[in-house]
Amino acid sequence: MIRISNTMTRTKEEFVPLTPGEVRMYVCGVTVYDYSHIGHARSAIVFDVIRRYLTFKGYRVTFVKNYTDVDDRIIRRANEAGVSAREYAERFIAAEREDMASLGVLAPDIDPKATEHVAEMIELVERLVDDGHAYPVEGDVYFAISSFPPYGRLSGRNLDELLAGARVEVDERKRDPRDFALWKGAKPGEPYWDSPWGPGRPGWHIECSAMAMKYLGPSFDLHGGGEDLIFPHHECEIAQAEACTGKPFARYWAHNGMVNMGKEKMSKSLGNTLNINEMVTRHSPDALRLWMLGTHYRNMLEWSEERVVESARALERLTRLRHDAAAVRAGGAPASLPPAFAEFRPRFEKAMDDDFNTPQALGVLFDFGRGLAEARDRGGAPAAFVAGVDELVQLARVLGLFGRDAAPDGPPPEVQRLLAARGEARARRDFKRGDEIRDEIARLGWLVEDTPAGPRLTPKGR
RNA sequence: GGCGGCGUAGCCAAGUGGCUAAGGCGGAGGUCUGCAAAACCUCUACUCAGCGGUUCGAAUCCGCUCGCCGCCUCCA
Incomplete structure (x- = not known):
């Protein structure tokens, strides 16, 4: 309900x-x-x-x-x-x-x-x-509030x-100062439409x-x-x-x-x-949306560039999950949603059912994200992790987040070549050279991180 | 002046009668790492603008006070 x-x-x-x-x-x-x-x-x-x-x-x-x-x-x-x-x-x-x-x-x-x-x-x-x-008056038509x-x-x-309000405009032609215009007679130089009351245009309301x-x-x-x-x-x-x-x-x-x-x-x-x-040139649409939905829609929201940047940072944690899921997806057969992740959809809906409480719904999504990250780091069943991430993304999309597919563009050959060179340097325990190459890759817009499963490349700014 | 709303941790923000006051950002410590990054774990409000009241029990209901915003004119 x-x-x-x-x-x-x-x-x-x-x-x-x-x-x-x-x-x-x-x-x-x-x-x-x-x-x-x-x-x-x-x-x-x-x-x-x-x-x-x-x-x-x-x-x-x-x-x-x-x-x-x-x-x-x-x-x-x-x-x-x-x-x-x-x-x-x-x-x-x-x-x-x-x-x-x-x-x-x-x-x-x-x-x-x-x-x-x-x-x-x-x-x-x-x-x-x-x-x-x-009632029409000289080409205008007014609504009679009384x-x-x-x-x-x-x-x-x-x-x-x-009536007592000080700011009601006084127009002698109106029967009642509170009456408002339904139709406005055209003045010279204005666009107009023909009407039973002469040329004019509609009022706003x-x-x-x-x-x-x-x-x-x-x-x-x-x-x-x-x-x-x-x-x-x-x-x-x-x-x-x-x-x-x-x-x-x-x-x-x-x-x-x-x-x-x-x-x-x-x-x-x-x-x-x-x-x-x-x-939108300064912030991703998802960061802007996350920022906005972090406050209930009926409350006042104060603009703050910093808050949007914070939102972008928060988003990265979830985005990371998507990338990780995309990386292992190819591996195994798809799994159904594990019971451990079954609680989040009902919680999400409970929040949204209550006057579209997006701040609370987002709280559920971040709880979900934490659970998923934990499952990912524990290793175990990658298919279950992927199924969980799919569920998370489905829910996030109800809020209009993650509209675009995670499928990142693969790293360009140059970056892959550098990554391989870095691997060789590190294998020689030439960490100085390795770090230099990492910086070079960074200049090309890719972040290198070493995980237990090997180095991971992430495009910067995602 | 009239009507409506808001005041919760360092910041943002849910919660509107009763389990430990969500979540995010930030901060502190830890695990991992050659270093880093990321991630994960732990901690970070004995208290909800203030004062009274109702109640067995209130951040949550009522009254007052203080501060802030919107509408009453075009406005999303």
Whole structure:
């Protein structure tokens, strides 16, 4: 049984999908006006892991993640750059896809763009207007908050507090200052679509309601995103969707914590971001992922290059096991998982079942790793060791780690030649020469270690 | 001001009523080695921000205090 923290109820609840054996989930993607940063990476990795785990548990998962490709900032920056908004957005959509692939994040089943669903949004707005939930004013359309009493439930605020809040913008044309835009009339120089209210473009919130319902139906299982989207974005999504269909929108709401730079949230508006494309040149995707998953997804995570380096170091112990297993795999017949290693999968699942507790799940993996290393050093049954490593890798892959095969490239002939020469020198007990050759091999990028079974070559930086 | 969250070892971080307070990094000692590296073993929080309270029993529940963060505006 999977339990999940539901932002809507603020409790951990048993996860029961609407259709047995099937999960439909929607996650809010990025607004594509700049490169994606570490904060976006966290959200992506968190929901990637949730998706992978649900799949691992046997659910048929449909995963939708959108692109917001029309927005004030896209338009402004595209104008500055002298290209169309569409062209500008496409550039960053391509970059985002590359970034996600480089992080080992699985592509969504569907990744709809807002601009390709304007018709659905117009239809949704029309229905809201017809039903008295929305009203047009001079080419704009606003959602009438007073027509939807549950507004504020997700974020835990009541309508009076919102009014009292100092930062509600005053717009005389709105009936109520808390009303929000569903449709924005086009200003000169802006891209637009024709609508019953004149040329314009959709508001931000409406796109997610429209696309989620188009691909997942009026009611679906899990809606995710960063916790900074709870209000107003997700609140508005609910209002639009439920006012329109009269059906409950998402059953469970999951929100990931922010990545902080120092004490402050990393965000594009604060200008303190670290882009993914730069980070993946400095750190392996697995190190970044291990670092992120070492903190529960709902907690704040402070950026620290040192922590990532530590994670890379921790990872090496497990990576070593993979290499060692690969080295002996060729030898014997495959074995089934020995009983000594049977405890780890249930422990792993127990951790993950409890609101996707990746820090605890990783603890299990490291315990497993210790057990395997011990078995390896004891000698004995290599096939059992290999079977154990296979199990470990399977579990790690549920977290998106070890996506690439261990099969290392063999050492180049030059390195092999040097290794043989070193062996001869050492046999003569000419350790000085041996050490020189070891340094030479190191310069070629390979680490030499002497084990009871002979020298072992490992490519550096793995 | 309103709403939500956090404060656990040198650092990071699980644990949210009762076995020895996970795991990672770092540190100390040991085994192995020509040396090294790696690996393995042992040790590294009598204590969970502070103070009260509830309870047979609390890091875990309640209250207060202190410190920090997020949202209330675009934001993953």
